[in-house]
Amino acid sequence: MNRRLRWVVLIYSLTGMSWLASTPVLSQEQNARPEVQTNAGSAILDISGTWVAKMTTPMGEMEITYKLKVNDGKITGTQSLPFGDSPIVDGRVSGDTFRFVVELESFGNIQKREVQGKIVGDTLELIPAMPAPPPGMGPGAEGPGGPPSGGPPSGGPPEPGAAGAPGGAAPPFQIQTVVARRGTPTPTYRAPSVDYAALPHLALPALRSVPSVGVANTPPMGWNSWNKFQTKIDDATVRGIADAMVSSGMKNAGYRYVIIDDGWQGSRDAKGVLSPNPQFPDMKALADYVHSKGLLIGIYSSPGPRTCGGFEGSYGHEEQDAKTFAAWGMDYLKYDWCSASRIWKDADMQAVYQRMGEALKQTGRPIVYALCQYGRSGVVQWGSQVGANLWRTTSDISDRYASMAEIGFTQSDLADFAGPGHWNDPDMLEVGNGGMSTDEYKTHFSLWAMIAAPLIAGNDIRNMKPDIAAIFQNSEVIAVDQDSLGAGGKRVSRTGEIEIWQKPLASGDIAIAIFNHSAKEMRSVVSWETLSIGKDYAVRDLWAHADRGTTAEAFSEPVSAHGAIVLRLHRIE
Ligand code: GLA
Numbered sequence: 001m002n003r004r005l006r007w008v009v010l011i012y013s014l015t016g017m018s019w020l021a022s023t024p025v026l027s028q029e030q031n032a033r034p035e036v037q038t039n040a041g042s043a044i045l046d047i048s049g050t051w052v053a054k055m056t057t058p059m060g061e062m063e064i065t066y067k068l069k070v071n072d073g074k075i076t077g078t079q080s081l082p083f084g085d086s087p088i089v090d091g092r093v094s095g096d097t098f099r100f101v102v103e104l105e106s107f108g109n110i111q112k113r114e115v116q117g118k119i120v121g122d123t124l125e126l127i128p129a130m131p132a133p134p135p136g137m138g139p140g141a142e143g144p145g146g147p148p149s150g151g152p153p154s155g156g157p158p159e160p161g162a163a164g165a166p167g168g169a170a171p172p173f174q175i176q177t178v179v180a181r182r183g184t185p186t187p188t189y190r191a192p193s194v195d196y197a198a199l200p201h202l203a204l205p206a207l208r209s210v211p212s213v214g215v216a217n218t219p220p221m222g223w224n225s226w227n228k229f230q231t232k233i234d235d236a237t238v239r240g241i242a243d244a245m246v247s248s249g250m251k252n253a254g255y256r257y258v259i260i261d262d263g264w265q266g267s268r269d270a271k272g273v274l275s276p277n278p279q280f281p282d283m284k285a286l287a288d289y290v291h292s293k294g295l296l297i298g299i300y301s302s303p304g305p306r307t308c309g310g311f312e313g314s315y316g317h318e319e320q321d322a323k324t325f326a327a328w329g330m331d332y333l334k335y336d337w338c339s340a341s342r343i344w345k346d347a348d349m350q351a352v353y354q355r356m357g358e359a360l361k362q363t364g365r366p367i368v369y370a371l372c373q374y375g376r377s378g379v380v381q382w383g384s385q386v387g388a389n390l391w392r393t394t395s396d397i398s399d400r401y402a403s404m405a406e407i408g409f410t411q412s413d414l415a416d417f418a419g420p421g422h423w424n425d426p427d428m429l430e431v432g433n434g435g436m437s438t439d440e441y442k443t444h445f446s447l448w449a450m451i452a453a454p455l456i457a458g459n460d461i462r463n464m465k466p467d468i469a470a471i472f473q474n475s476e477v478i479a480v481d482q483d484s485l486g487a488g489g490k491r492v493s494r495t496g497e498i499e500i501w502q503k504p505l506a507s508g509d510i511a512i513a514i515f516n517h518s519a520k521e522m523r524s525v526v527s528w529e530t531l532s533i534g535k536d537y538a539v540r541d542l543w544a545h546a547d548r549g550t551t552a553e554a555f556s557e558p559v560s561a562h563g564a565i566v567l568r569l570h571r572i573e
Pocket residue numbers: 152153154155226261262307308309336372395396
């Protein structure tokens with residue numbers, strides 16, 4: 001793949017969409033439009049107001065809104081995508097053309113993108129500004145073993161063409177010129193855009209260690225709404241998922257947390273108390289329902305004033321929101337950096353996350369605290385000090401083998417930071433969402449189990465095919481993930497396309513995973529001696545649920561394309 005195409009495909013995987021920059025094809029049509037005089041006396045076209053454009057993507061129609069203010073030829077305002085608002089920080093109208101700079105936030109990075117457009121009749125024609133990949137993910141980024149990758153940022157739609165193309169990268173589609181018309185955007189429950197310059201200053205606490213509340217002694221297991229539903233989530237769906245957790249066997253297999261990600265938030269009352277939006281009429285009643293099934297419930301917020309999806313965040317309301325979450329009966333909080341990057345630097349992250357860690361502790365309710373700041377600022381070093389039980393180590397996963405592999409296979413170096421009560425989180429599972437083959441999903445699940453990652457399903461478990469349920473409910477692989485020693489697994493060899501990971505288990509058993517990076521079946525030959533493993537272990541294959549002799553002989557089996565074999569070695573007395 002040439003550099004340019006590779007760059008485009010990477011952006012595609014990071015934004016949930018991809019585009020080839022194309023020059024607007026602009027019509028010459030000119031209609032009468034209101035003109036205003038600038039201070040300098042020249043006439044300019046006044047494009048102040050709200051403009052709405054629709055863009056067709058393989059995932060459906062996407063709405064883009066521009067709120068523009070023109071003052072003396074200068075443009076300010078906001079660009080709104082389905083994943084949040086971005087300020088327009090600089091811009092100018094000149095004749096029938098305009099340009100402005102949009103300040104986008106993507107996984108903690110602020111990026112400026114210039115938009116150029118033309119006023120054509122009663123419309124604006126322009127190419128919307130979209131976030132670019134985080135550092136390390138642009139041109140020249142490495143494949144598996146290289147820097148972590150990500151999927152759609154902050155509410156970005158799922159990757160086009162993923163379904164039906166298991167394991168294969170879908171071709172990028174072009175983001176072309178859109179036509180914006182004056183109008184009213186489709187109503188949402190997202191919060192209005194924020195004037196960041198006018199925000200009250202928030203003092204950060206002095207660093208100290210927030211003691212653990214004794215939860216998540218093994219990696220949390222559960223379900224989260226984001227990967228499948230994004231912000232289209234409501235009370236009825238969450239109840240249906242809770243029912244399915246029980247009826248599908250997920251609860252019996254160990255899955256406990258039902259976590260509502262972004263999109264539940266409404267607004268604050270005069271006292272600052274946050275309510276859910278009408279999609280969640282009674283959060284306490286929903287929590288009671290989930291608890292009545294013998295399950296636990298989780299929720300999502302941000303230390304910034306807005307979440308990644310543009311909903312109300314907890315900025316300045318940390319203690320109040322922690323109390324609200326505890327009063328509703330929440331057992332888990334995912335706290336996502338998002339718009340906090342417009343206020344603080346990465347170096348402030350520890351204090352910012354400590355503030356919510358302390359607030360949660362003060363509620364007296366044992367609440368799992370899940371940090372989501374994409375692995376920035378050395379979080380593995382300080383995460384447990386802010387009272388966190390898990391911390392995301394990468395940007396977002398997407399439902400493709402390449403994304404999963406780039407994220408999962410880079411976790412080996414972080415293994416020593418995992419342990420009971422505090423886990424590395426390489427993002428939620430995509431198993432069952434349709435973009436990978438069954439073997440690829442087995443690899444995904446096996447790798448997460450070797451990492452000792454949280455096992456948080458992200459599919460619609462109300463409609464799960466038997467092969468998918470069998471992956472989620474493989475008790476022998478789950479036991480590797482949930483092992484009480486809490487050790488993170490590590491890569492111990494890589495030869496050609498075959499990679500081997502090893503993880504010590506509490507009983508003295510050893511888990512071994514053999515991964516095939518190739519898109520073809522490969523035969524793996526494991527020499528136990530090379531891995532410094534003695535000849536006195538019985539070998540069990542955890543996907544085949546079958547015994548495979550002992551380590552007295554080399555292990556030699558075919559591994560399917562992009563597949564995995566997971567073995568458990570048990571010392572023979
Ligand atoms: C970020 C997170 C995702 C999800 C979305 C919600 O992108 O990394 O996991 O929570 O925000 O907007």
